[in-house]
Amino acid sequence: MISITIDGRKVKAREGSSILKNLQDLKIEIPTLCFHADLIPFGACRLCTVEVKTNGKWQLSSSCNTNVAGGMEVRTDSAKVKESRKLAAELLYYKYPATKAVKDMAEKLGVEVSHEAAEGNDCILCGLCTRTCHEVVGVDALKFQDRGLGREIEEPKIEYISEACIGCGSCAYICPTGFVKMEDKGRKRTIWGREFKMAACDVCGRYFAPVDQLKWISKTTKVPMKKLKTCVSCR
């Protein structure tokens, strides 16, 4: 354990842990839109920004992907921190005014918002779906479209690799804005515009998971398909 200072308070922190993890353990509320405890931090939303004292100077840093170091001094509620978070939320709201998660966050951080109901579902490029697909599911069906030198793409977006997708729906579950839409209709699931055949439970007959997903689980865990075709409730 190492000793760090948060808002003037000396606390113990586990070496190698992120600043955000320590703040959450201390029940200090930190806004986030791209963070999930089970995923590698991404630092995309810039809302969890805190100030870290470096060479005698306070500097901004995203707390999710900054690890603590012995003697580190952190400020979570300075005027600069609040302004930075507010600007990040304001910019997100500027681009995605109709997205509820964004509007709510902006309002919470002091941005003046419209009274009209937010009914849109924009992708805010938080990377939760791509990370889930890669780190948790492991099929890599979702990837960031890259931009850079000579690659003139109008708007960055998430690329869907249809042939890699198993239809598990993890991306729809994790998506904070409702951009990823999934619809189950009996023997059919539709996600990212692709249809998946659902498997019916051998015992109760309920459609409970896409066949492609069961095949994937069978392939990676070596559990035979026959066993997997019984739903969790009937096992």
Next chain:
Amino acid sequence: MNTVSFSSWDGKIADHRKGKPSKAVDVKFPEKLDGRKFSAVMGWNGIVARDAGADIPSLTMAYLKEARKLSCGECSVCMIGIDKVTDIMKAMAAGKGSGESLAEIEEIARGVAANSKCNFGRSSALVPVLDALRYFKEDFIALASGKKKLADKKYSTAVTAPCMEACPATLDIPGYIELIRNNKFTDSLNLIRERCIFPGVIGRACTHPCEEACVRNNMDETLAIRLLKRAAADVVLAKGDGALAGPALEKKEKVAVVGSGPAGLAAACHLRRMGYRVTVFEALPKAGGMASVGIPDYRLPKDILNGEVELIEKMGVEIRLNSKIRRLDWETMKAQGYKALFLAVGAHVGSRIGCGGEDAGNADFIQGAVFLRNLALGKKIAPKGNVVIIGGGNVALDCARSCLRLGFKEVEILYRRSRAEMPASKEEIKEAEEEGVKFTYLRAPKNVLIKSGKVAEIECIKMKLGAPDASGRKRPIAIPGSEYVLKTDMVIAATGQTPDLDFLKNYWFELTGWGTIQVNPVGYGTNVPGVFAGGDCVSGPATLIEALNAGNNVARSIDCYIQGKSFKKDSGFEGIDTGKQRDPGFVSKAAAEKAKFLAVSDRVRNFAEVESGFTAKEAMKEAQRCLRCYRLMVWE
């Protein structure tokens, strides 16, 4: 005279606009961009205006447009910040700005610079816009009040990064690293191959000057750029993927290339992609040049090289092995339909070391290049007791480490300067030391004694370092009377190589003082029309990546020659320190991923690859450390 009207470059203000004539000031910025004078430039590190009347608001708009293309959009502030500033500027120009417009732009620009995830957002994105607002405020107020209009002019743009500037072939390093980070290994490989047709080879054997320039060096440690490139190649090629895209359109013109090394094959590959029919003539039974016969297997397994050569052949480049050109007959070749010829024969002849016994022709007093070539071509080399290697470059080290693996008992390197001046790469020196190569510095050979047909002794003399010579390194000076004798069974001379240009005798080719081919530095053309040259036979022994760069440029130059266009090099950042950034902000320290190495005891037994690469997961993790230091400049 370097005169400017205004400069905020590097955050240093030089303002000569207030009625006074502009005068020469100490502004660390070149007089010309792309070989031409400019009126005003906006870049990641500030604004430089040469003319007092430069239109900064219009330049700012043009800059924002280019910045938007480079902003990846992955963090919330940078891309949307650029969008919002652009919208405010447009509103101002349309007469819809408010009194707070400028303050609003400033707030966004400050926030983006302070809170962006990467160095693009922290420098290039909006930092110079802050300078524009601060020092050209009247112009922006005039814009908002309708007194000024935004002009739609043509601007020049250039993008680089500190790592790209250091790379001899200017690879888009942040670009291919970003693709790895986003789990797009095939796209990354294809981006690398735009300027480096041998990613697997270069990912192993490059001297990686990019890593020296990496901005992270000032924070924790460099990004493992070389290993990331290797990962792009390994992950894709191991699956048998990664075919090179052939030409979209076939051309009827033929091009001949002499030499299948990195320079020759790079040119061949790019010319083929442009649609030309390319034939490569190779003297040796193997393709790859020095990558094939100069770098031992433990550093570069030959299946990696062969795999990459095969991909080039599959896209339609014809490589004729064992086809040494003994006398160049360009007239006949032209009659056969070849429109251009590229000489890329490398530098395979060892330089004389000026030591007694050199001309005796003993098989155990051998040139390093010959020794390595023999080894690569499968010639049996019986191990001896002691071997002394003369030289301090990578060839000397490759010979020494190969000798250990062949079973030589004692391997000693003699170098005439000290370790600090040694041109070999630090990694190679360290690995050689670990393996047991003995290094003796400040020694030069005087005489090799041959007794009853065998190399028996080498007489050496001690050296000391004097004043720096033309190369900038301290000149070694012999200490009279310090001679001594070493017993040895073999001597390898590895102090440099020159090209074998005997085959050019029928023509008069202009040569350099070093015995290499003289070319036009821009287009690589020789004095013989239609004949180009590049790689080691022009530069003298250099790195693989420098040879690849020559090949890349020659391909474009030959294309221009055949199509009757004029060849222009990429716009450069000469005279501009791309490593400089006003406020790098806080960067969370993170150690680089490390490659695994074979245990020393296992290494010296055979020629198995010493270093292993990253897995896809390790590569993606390391790629996260890239700060994406794209530097943008827009000028008129």
